[in-house]
Amino acid sequence: MATELLMPKLGLTMTEGTIDEWKKKEGDSVAKGEIIYSVATDKLTNDVEADCDGVLLKIIVKEGETVPCKTVVGFVGAAGEAVPDVGAAPAAQAPAQSAPASAPASDSGVLIIGGGPGGYVAAIRAAQLGAKVTLIEKDKMGGTCLNRGCMPTKAMLHTSEIYHDAKSSEDIGISCKDVTVDWEKVQGFRAGVVEKLTSGVKGLCKLNKVKVVEGEAVFTGPKTVSVGGESYSADKVIIAAGSYPIIPGIPGLKGCKASIDSTACLSLDHIPESMVVIGGGVIGLELGSVYMRYGTKVTVVEMQPKLLPLMDGELTGMLQTKLEGQGMEILLNSSVTAVEDTKKGAKVTVKCPDGEKKIDCEMILVCVGRAPDTCTLGLDKAGIKEDKGYIVVNDKMETNVPGVYAVGDCNGKLMLAHAAMAMGETAAENAMGGDKKFNPEMSPSCAYVGPEFAGVGYTEERAKELGIAYKVGKFPTSGNGRSLVSGHTDGMIKILAGEKYGEILGVHILAPSATELIEEAALAIRLEATLEEFTDTIHCHPTVAEAVRECALNCDKKAIHIPNK
Numbered sequence: 001m002a003t004e005l006l007m008p009k010l011g012l013t014m015t016e017g018t019i020d021e022w023k024k025k026e027g028d029s030v031a032k033g034e035i036i037y038s039v040a041t042d043k044l045t046n047d048v049e050a051d052c053d054g055v056l057l058k059i060i061v062k063e064g065e066t067v068p069c070k071t072v073v074g075f076v077g078a079a080g081e082a083v084p085d086v087g088a089a090p091a092a093q094a095p096a097q098s099a100p101a102s103a104p105a106s107d108s109g110v111l112i113i114g115g116g117p118g119g120y121v122a123a124i125r126a127a128q129l130g131a132k133v134t135l136i137e138k139d140k141m142g143g144t145c146l147n148r149g150c151m152p153t154k155a156m157l158h159t160s161e162i163y164h165d166a167k168s169s170e171d172i173g174i175s176c177k178d179v180t181v182d183w184e185k186v187q188g189f190r191a192g193v194v195e196k197l198t199s200g201v202k203g204l205c206k207l208n209k210v211k212v213v214e215g216e217a218v219f220t221g222p223k224t225v226s227v228g229g230e231s232y233s234a235d236k237v238i239i240a241a242g243s244y245p246i247i248p249g250i251p252g253l254k255g256c257k258a259s260i261d262s263t264a265c266l267s268l269d270h271i272p273e274s275m276v277v278i279g280g281g282v283i284g285l286e287l288g289s290v291y292m293r294y295g296t297k298v299t300v301v302e303m304q305p306k307l308l309p310l311m312d313g314e315l316t317g318m319l320q321t322k323l324e325g326q327g328m329e330i331l332l333n334s335s336v337t338a339v340e341d342t343k344k345g346a347k348v349t350v351k352c353p354d355g356e357k358k359i360d361c362e363m364i365l366v367c368v369g370r371a372p373d374t375c376t377l378g379l380d381k382a383g384i385k386e387d388k389g390y391i392v393v394n395d396k397m398e399t400n401v402p403g404v405y406a407v408g409d410c411n412g413k414l415m416l417a418h419a420a421m422a423m424g425e426t427a428a429e430n431a432m433g434g435d436k437k438f439n440p441e442m443s444p445s446c447a448y449v450g451p452e453f454a455g456v457g458y459t460e461e462r463a464k465e466l467g468i469a470y471k472v473g474k475f476p477t478s479g480n481g482r483s484l485v486s487g488h489t490d491g492m493i494k495i496l497a498g499e500k501y502g503e504i505l506g507v508h509i510l511a512p513s514a515t516e517l518i519e520e521a522a523l524a525i526r527l528e529a530t531l532e533e534f535t536d537t538i539h540c541h542p543t544v545a546e547a548v549r550e551c552a553l554n555c556d557k558k559a560i561h562i563p564n565k
C-alpha cells in the first residue's frame, strides 16, 4: 500500500506549513533517508526525508501551498501502485490577527471582577486599547499574588536565604558570629514589599484611568453585577475572581488550633519549633523551605509518589535529595489520616507505605491545593457554565456567554500568576475585537526552592504519554563554573528535542536562577527553535545559561564540558 507523505509538525506551536520545494517529480524513484521535499513555516525551512524506498507516486500539495500539519501532501509506493483518493488538500486558514496595541480607540465598556494579576493586567490592557474600564475588588488590589502569594513568599524566601547563608559560609572564609533573627523586622520587610507593590498596582490603574470600585460583585444578569446594592453593567465582562486554599476533610483538622493555611503561615508571630506540611506541591515546599532555613523541623507529607507532581520526575527526585540534605523530612506515598490537638500543638497521624506514624508538631501547614473563588459570584444568574466551580472557557478565554471572559485561577487552566497575566491580556484584547489565544503548554512553571526549579514544554513523562519520538540532553550543574561558585553543584538541566528535526520540546532546569533562565527556553519553544539554533547562539561566560546551551549540545552528544553519554 502506498505510504503517505505528511506535512510534519516541526514544533509545539506549528499548526501549518508551506511546501517550499519538491526535490523529486512524480515518477522519480526515492530512497529511504533521501530528501524529498522541503517545508517552510513563518520562521524556518526544513528538509523532509523519505521514510521508505519507492517511487514518488503523486504530489497532492503543490509548491507554495499551505496546509495544516499532518495533512497528506503526497504518496510514495511501488511503481504503478494505485493511490488512495484523499480529495483536495485543505487550505490553511489565514493567520488570525490579534488586536494591535494601537487598535483604534473604542468606547466599549469593560467590567472586570477581581484586582489580582489576571484582573488588573486585563484592566490596563483594555484601557490601553481604548475601553472605559471598571474594576471591582472585594478585598485588596493585587489579589493573592501580591498580598498573600508570590511576592510575600519570595520576600520570606529571600530573608531566610540570607540568614542561612550567613550561618553557613565558614567553608568559603566568611564567618558571621552571633547571627540572629529579628522576626518583627523580617515580617516588616515582607509587609513593606507587599505595600510597595500593591500601591504600585493602584497607581498603574489610576494612570490608565481604570475606575476601581471596592466591594463584592454578584451577577444579576449575563453582563450585570450588583456591588453593595449598586448595579454595574458593560458590553464586555472579564471575571478574574481567583482562588482560595482548600482545607481537606481530615478528621480533627477543622478547628485544630495548630492548623494554618498559606496565608496565615506568612505572618506567624514567631518561628515554630516544628511544622508538618500537608502537600508537597510548590506552595508547601516554598513555605516549608522558609521555616526550615529559620530552624523549624519540617516534615512534608505528600500523597503522590513524587514532589511537585507536574514537574519532570528525574529532576524532582534530585530536588528531594537536596531538600532532605538541607534537613527536610519528606514522606511520599503518604497521607494524613487524623489530627488531634495537644498541649504543644498537634499530633498528626500519617499513613505511610511502611505503616502508621504519629508526629508531634507545633503547627500544621495545609497546602493541598486551591479552589476557584466562584461560589458566591452568582454564575447561574448570568448563565455562565462552570465545572466543579471552575469557569469553563475556550482558548480565547471566552465563556459560553459571548462577551464574558474568565481568566486566571478561576478557570483552572494554569494556576500561576504569570499565566493569569497572560490570560488577562488575551481576554482584554479579545474583548476589544482581537483574536488572541492562550496556550497553557507554552507557559513556564516555577518553584523557588533551593536551588530554583523551572520547566517549560513537555516533560519526559508527557512526551512518553503522547508517544512523541524525542532525544534528550542532560547537563549537571557540577560541570558549570558559575554554579560551582555559588555552591549549587547538585542540580541538572534537561532538554527534550524532536528525534528527527531537533525542535525543542521541553526544557527543565534545577539550578541557580532557573526561573530567570527558563525564559530563553520558553522563547525558543515559542519560535519553534531547533537545537542547532539554540546552540548557535553564543552565551556569556561565566553564566548558568552556558549550561543550558551545553545541555542542548548534549542532545546530539556534542557537549564540550562533560563526557557525552
Ligand SMILES: Cc1cc2nc3c(=O)[nH]c(=O)nc-3n(C[C@H](O)[C@H](O)[C@H](O)COP(=O)(O)OP(=O)(O)OC[C@H]3O[C@@H](n4cnc5c(N)ncnc54)[C@H](O)[C@@H]3O)c2cc1C
Pocket: 113, 114, 115, 116, 117, 118, 119, 136, 137, 138, 139, 140, 141, 142, 143, 144, 145, 146, 148, 149, 150, 151, 153, 215, 216, 217, 218, 240, 241, 242, 243, 262, 283, 373, 376, 377, 407, 408, 409, 410, 414, 415, 416, 417, 418, 419, 420, 446, 448
Ligand atoms: C503562597 C503562594 C505562593 C505563590 N507563589 C507563586 C509564584 O511564585 N509564582 C506564580 O506564578 N504564582 C504563585 N502563586 C499563585 C498565584 O498567586 C495565583 O496563580 C495568582 O494570584 C492568580 O491570579 P488571579 O488574578 O487569577 O487571582 P487572585 O490573585 O486570587 O485575585 C483574585 C482577586 O479577585 C477578588 N475577587 C474574587 N471574587 C470577587 C468578587 N465577587 N468581587 C470582587 N472581587 C472579587 C479577590 O479578592 C482577589 O483579590 C502563589 C500562590 C500562593 C497562595
